[in-house]
Amino acid sequence: MSIYDTLNEQQKKGVFTTEGPVLLLAGAGSGKTRVLTTRIAYLIEEKKVNPWNIMAITFTNKAAGEMRERVENMVGFGSESIWVTTFHSTCVRILRRYIDRLGYDNHFTIYDTDDQKSVMKEVCKKLQIDTKQIKERSLLAAISAAKNELISPEKYEKNIMGDYSRKKISGVYYEYQAALRKNNALDFDDLLVKAVELFQSCPEILKDYQERFRYICVDEYQDTNTAQFELIRLLAEKYRNICVVGDDDQSIYKFRGANIRNILDFEKVYPEAVVIKLEQNYRSTQNVLDAANAIIGNNRSRKKKVLWTDKGIGSKIHLKQFENAYEEAEFVVDDISRKKRDGTAEYSDCAILYRTNAQARMLEERFVLQGIPYNVVGGTNFYARREIKDILAYLKTIDNGRDDLAVRRIINVPRRGIGLTTVLKVQDYAEEREISFYDAIREAEQIPALGKSTGKLTVFATMIQAFRSKQEVYGLTDLIKDVIVTTGYINELEASDEEDAQTRIENIDELISKAASFENATDQATLTDFLEEVALVADIDEMESDGGKVLLMTLHSAKGLEFPHVYMTGMEDGIFPSFMSIAADNPEEEIEEERRLAYVGITRAREDLTMTCAKQRMIRGETQYNAASRFVKEIPLELLDNRLTTRRKVLAAASVKNYTSPENRPYIAGGNTATFAAGGIGKGMPAMGVMPDYGEGDRVKHVKYGEGTVLALEQGPKDYQVTVNFDSAGQKIMYAAFAKLVKV
């Protein structure tokens, strides 16, 4: 029996039609990833295509990783040379090699949303734009929209047509790009734009990649924007072996430029395309599918298809309305704990979905109260946290002194008594000479205006230079440890009475572990590689699956996942569909997008679906009274196990009081909310400067490097430095507090 026998007819067609353009319209749960991976295996095993010539592109690292793993399990070897990545990493890889052709340095850094905002703030200051009238974010949104459509500043300028606000944006767009270029930085959108630009201006480079990628597969095609479309179109132009997989009903990223026409008009761009529809669902029970079909059937702009299953009717959909969000959370958590007790479900079988990240908080409180393990996916990206960004700014500075933003971020963090006045003076000097901020610091002695700050700047520059030279000898992890010790970052945190100082320290510890595992997984792991990897992780990539925990996430994050038991909470008009979509200029269109989101949510459920809503809910400090979601009302009554009934609890008032005051919260022994919420075990920071229990000549053991002999142990300024000669890993110098060496 071969891997192809268990496929249905349509799936087989998808696997075997390897030549020419293919559009796979794959409904939710129809096994599209399976078709995609089997197709790749077929290309390699049967068609004898060199894995090197295959490209599979997705949106998240998680999806890419899963795809690679599945292909690996099917083909004997060679799978490691398939190019399986995300759009963004693909672009970075190409640009790292060739972006000098566009006048950038190949050592460019990648700016996240935070950095973009800082840049924009400066641009606005420079152009004297009042950010109270036009907000940075709306300017950035306009620029992002333009970039997604591959509209350059020049093109944008031509399209002003006398429109005042467009004229303003046009100027901002120019300045913003200039600022990025000066810092040798690209934002997320630039990654795509510049890759396309590169291909357009260097046909010989494009040709190389066209020769390489003879077979291209694109997952989640409905979420591609114009830039992504163009990138793929260029790459596929020569061989035209392009297979795109998507579901127009699951297009939920219009707000970030996804162009649903890419999938709807595929046959116009590729008239010879073979279109295959996958409508058999292997995931959910009939009741769940009927509900999904009933809801999505209300959308007008879509390719008609109806999902079916042979999994059986299954249980009905549960619908519950509560007085307020506390009771809603209480019910959901109780229900999950009941299922666990009954043996109906494990914690990891359950997922709670909501429209906005803020809705997680109340559920979290309840989980903590009941002592049930849970994990929140997303929210604030780990790498966007202040302490992490600070450390990364050091690394960026060490790696690429041209990123002024990074240098300015850390110039006075931890405090070195370098204030705004000094920074401005340095900046003036840098601007005058057209050099980078960091280079200006290195020339601090040449700046007469500085006065006694000069010394402080010199100390800073010397420290960075020292890191740079040590970098040659050190590994990545050692460098980070050195940075946090030498700069006194950890010391400052430990000394501070800030409430979440401990959490921050733990986060830094976590960063070190991430660096260590990156170092382990990559040979020749460079600082640049690490910074790049870190810049492109998505919330969902960080999800630990099957940690025996209930998962909480937004409906958007849930796309592509499935769970036996799904809870959709906050099913209220104004929350879901969101107020923004109801109040939009084009509500029909916006609500259709929300409806697709509802469709995505429902079709995550394998067996059991529960929808909940509350009559009353606090949003941004204001109490809102919401009716049940219109989407709920679109579900035929016979699919529900009950009518809408409100549960009223006498205890509600009392219990509300209980878990709003922190003192009354029964914490899990030995832990606290923060570590619990982060889903990690709080490892804490070992004390620094404490004499280790080993000495010169002793045999010790390290988590990563294994056993070795201590060659030297000397008291440094902050902590003991220990030099160990590891049997397999060679000689390493490390701080005793971090090395966590065990005497053997």
Place this chain on the structure above:
DNA sequence: TAGTTGGGTTTTTTT
């Protein structure tokens, strides 16, 4: 220069 405080704003979703 650093820390505090009061006022104003806010994301809905994210690579």
Place this chain on the structure above:
DNA sequence: AACCCAACTA
């Protein structure tokens, strides 16, 4: 409710 920022004070 939470966060960010500008202005004010030590």
